[in-house]
Amino acid sequence: MFVAATIALLITMALTLWRALVGPTQFDRLLAVNSFGTKTVLLIAVYGFLTGRPDFLDIALVYALINFLGTIAVLKFFEQDDLGSGQYQEDDY
Amino acid sequence: MEATVANVLLTFLAVTAVGIIMLRDLLAAVILLGAYSLIAAGAFVVMDAVDVAFTEAAVGSGISTILFLGALSFTRHDQKPRPNHSWMALFLAVAAGGLLIYGTLDMPYYGSATSAAQTNPGLAVRFLEESGSEVGPPNIVTSVLASYRGYDTLGETMVVFAAGIAVLSILGLKRRRPGENAPLDAPGDKTTTLVVNSSADDGSIASPNEMKRYPRQRHRVLQVVTKLVIPFVLMFGLYVQFHGDYGPGGGFQAGVIFASGFILYGLIFGLQKTRAIMPPSALRILMCLGLLLYCGTGLLTMVLGGNLLDYNVLAHDALHGQHWGIFTVELGVGITVTGVMISLFYNFASKRSL
Numbered sequence: 299m300f301v302a303a304t305i306a307l308l309i310t311m312a313l314t315l316w317r318a319l320v321g322p323t324q325f326d327r328l329l330a331v332n333s334f335g336t337k338t339v340l341l342i343a344v345y346g347f348l349t350g351r352p353d354f355l356d357i358a359l360v361y362a363l364i365n366f367l368g369t370i371a372v373l374k375f376f377e378q379d380d381l382g383s384g385q386y387q388e389d390d391y
Numbered sequence: 392m393e394a395t396v397a398n399v400l401l402t403f404l405a406v407t408a409v410g411i412i413m414l415r416d417l418l419a420a421v422i423l424l425g426a427y428s429l430i431a432a433g434a435f436v437v438m439d440a441v442d443v444a445f446t447e448a449a450v451g452s453g454i455s456t457i458l459f460l461g462a463l464s465f466t467r468h469d470q471k472p473r474p475n476h477s478w479m480a481l482f483l484a485v486a487a488g489g490l491l492i493y494g495t496l497d498m499p500y501y502g503s504a505t506s507a508a509q510t511n512p513g514l515a516v517r518f519l520e521e522s523g524s525e526v527g528p529p530n531i532v533t534s535v536l537a538s539y540r541g542y543d544t545l546g547e548t549m550v551v552f553a554a555g556i557a558v559l560s561i562l563g564l565k566r567r568r569p570g571e572n573a574p575l576d577a578p579g580d581k582t583t584t585l586v587v588n589s590s591a592d593d594g595s596i597a598s599p600n601e602m603k604r605y606p607r608q609r610h611r612v613l614q615v616v617t618k619l620v621i622p623f624v625l626m627f628g629l630y631v632q633f634h635g636d637y638g639p640g641g642g643f644q645a646g647v648i649f650a651s652g653f654i655l656y657g658l659i660f661g662l663q664k665t666r667a668i669m670p671p672s673a674l675r676i677l678m679c680l681g682l683l684l685y686c687g688t689g690l691l692t693m694v695l696g697g698n699l700l701d702y703n704v705l706a707h708d709a710l711h712g713q714h715w716g717i718f719t720v721e722l723g724v725g726i727t728v729t730g731v732m733i734s735l736f737y738n739f740a741s742k743r744s745l
Binding site: 301304308311312315318319321324327328330331334335338341342345346348349353354356357359360361363364365367368370371372374375379380381382383 | 392393396399403406407410416418419421422423425426429430432433436437441444445448449452453454456457460461463464613620623624627631638639640644648651654655657658659661662736737739740741
């Protein structure tokens with residue numbers, strides 16, 4: 299059961315990785331990498347159960363908590379070209 | 392099955408690395424580096440290096456992307472096209488790479504029975520069998536990292552500290568800082584100036600509360616979710632810090648996760664507000680405090696008659712001493728890493744907003 303889940307996850311990872319590599323736009327890549335992150339969370343969690351060592355779940359938790367940080371940073375970079383600005387400044391430049 | 396998963400992940404890693412090299416667009420390369428880090432963490436998990444995977448997860452999931460983006464905002468987004476290819480450079484790169492690959496031929500294969508770790512298992516067996524009675528923590532990685540080779544980890548903490556100092560000295564202190572209690576019309580302090588202007592336009596005097604509110608509320612979902620998530624991120628950072636004796640984790644990972652909470656706040660609410668919560672002067676104190684805590688523990692053990700970072704002398708019982716020593720040292724690492732990471736974010740993100 300876990301084996302099937304692992305294989306399925308690896309296949310979806312390959313698909314999203316392909317999208318991230320070929321693009322064509324930055325948003326494709328970003329979305330692909332973001333969903334690749336979700337797949338990694340799932341893979342680490344499933345792998346923990348596959349090998350009977352749920353210690354790994356902590357790592358999956360890290361990704362679940364802060365994986366979107368990079369995505370937000372890239373999106374903010376697209377929007378404002380500056381990571382530190384407050385939202386209230388955005389129309390004032 | 393495990394070998395298959397490892398092989399697939401390593402293949403992904405190689406494909407992504409080649410893809411990153413081929414890309415001319417640096418922003419796309421940064422995005423792909425995020426994927427690279429994710430795959431690397433997965434591969435580390437599969438190879439049973441759970442603590443390493445934890446570090447990769449904590450650093451790679453946010454901080455490294457953000458630092459790359461910060462660096463990109465100082466420069467151009469495209470790699471500069473080279474008009475002519477230098478054959479000498481190609482030759483040197485191929486020669487150096489070839490030498491490195493030749494060097495790896497001497498290394499044992501993954502899981503090889505003839506590797507040095509297998510043929511001379513003294514140290515590994517000692518760690519596995521005796522660390523429980525000598526040092527204590529169930530997580531042997533923590534025992535090795537904080538106690539057996541605590542001196543090494545002290546060096547690593549110093550490297551992190553030195554990196555923070557270096558970035559501060561290059562990016563942070565170059566421009567004249569307005570300071571934490573800068574006058575309202577300080578040059579470069581754009582937000583305050585803008586708020587004052589807008590309040591002067593409509594003729595009313597903005598109350599301090601109104602000045603703190605943002606006139607145009609966009610990204611409301613992100614703001615609400617951020618406020619919901621940050622307590623959990625900080626809580627998880629503390630869990631990783633103090634649970635490192637029992638499971639994967641420790642000071643380095645905890646510091647990065649803790650800093651990620653602040654960085655998330657900074658991304659959504661702006662540097663100005665984050666600096667109000669965590670002023671850079673406090674960060675500089677934190678950076679030094681953690682390292683001093685580590686060094687102080689080492690000095691204390693020497694004063695009490697042991698070797699540097701020999702925690703046995705810290706308490707009446709050797710195991711208690713080890714426990715206290717590891718606790719303090721990991722706390723020091725966590726504090727320094729938190730300070731340095733937030734400080735790095737401040738310096739890289741403050742292109743225009745200071």
